[in-house]
Amino acid sequence: MPTIMTHALAGAALGQAAPAGIPKFRLSVCLGCAAMLPDLDVIMFALKIPYSHVLGHRGFSHSVIFAMVLAPLITWLAGYAADPKRYFNTGLIFLAAILSHGILDALTDAGLGVGFFIPFTDERHFLPWRPVMTASLNPSSFLSRETLRILESEAVYIWLPLTAVIFLFSIIRRVKNCPGAETSAPGK
Numbered sequence: 008m009p010t011i012m013t014h015a016l017a018g019a020a021l022g023q024a025a026p027a028g029i030p031k032f033r034l035s036v037c038l039g040c041a042a043m044l045p046d047l048d049v050i051m052f053a054l055k056i057p058y059s060h061v062l063g064h065r066g067f068s069h070s071v072i073f074a075m076v077l078a079p080l081i082t083w084l085a086g087y088a089a090d091p092k093r094y095f096n097t098g099l100i101f102l103a104a105i106l107s108h109g110i111l112d113a114l115t116d117a118g119l120g121v122g123f124f125i126p127f128t129d130e131r132h133f134l135p136w137r138p139v140m141t142a143s144l145n146p147s148s149f150l151s152r153e154t155l156r157i158l159e160s161e162a163v164y165i166w167l168p169l170t171a172v173i174f175l176f177s178i179i180r181r182v183k184n185c186p187g188a189e190t191s192a193p194g195k
């Protein structure tokens with residue numbers, strides 16, 4: 008997996024797509040937390056469930072079905088369910104944040120692939136391009152030279168593109184909010 012903070016960063020970045028009227032900072036924090044959730048499956052190691060099991064690491068908790076079940080639940084828990092339209096739109100962003108986790112894992116260079124389609128198939132998948140170094144599951148190895156190399160690969164292949172996307176979103180928003188950007192239709 009990429010480091011857990013990179014998962015959080017990717018989820019939080021999606022807060023830029025917040026529907027109108029929803030504070031971005033709070034939503035970004037919630038999205039960052041949601042994007043980390045699939046890795047709670049590491050507790051399966053303590054339960055002696057093997058990595059390759061459907062409930063093992065990168066298994067069901069990284070699947071599309073899990074994201075589709077979790078997204079509406081977590082959107083509701085985060086307090087975005089008062090208005091049906093906002094609930095739906097915000098739910099889609101939470102879905103994207105949770106799915107981003109598996110996609111980033113599928114970019115890594117080691118471990119088993121991601122069980123995107125569990126329970127329909129137990130097969131694990133990687134993306135064809137895997138430039139991101141895999142972070143250790145052992146927290147004690149975080150302060151090591153290896154971690155610096157991992158963070159370097161994440162900076163190049165994840166953080167920089169995310170920064171570019173956030174920058175692009177802010178430009179689009181400024182252009183949309185610019186006085187005179189909205190033109191009235193003839194006859195209105």
Ligand SMILES: [Zn+2]
Pocket residue numbers: 008045046065069108112
């Ligand atoms: Zn993961």
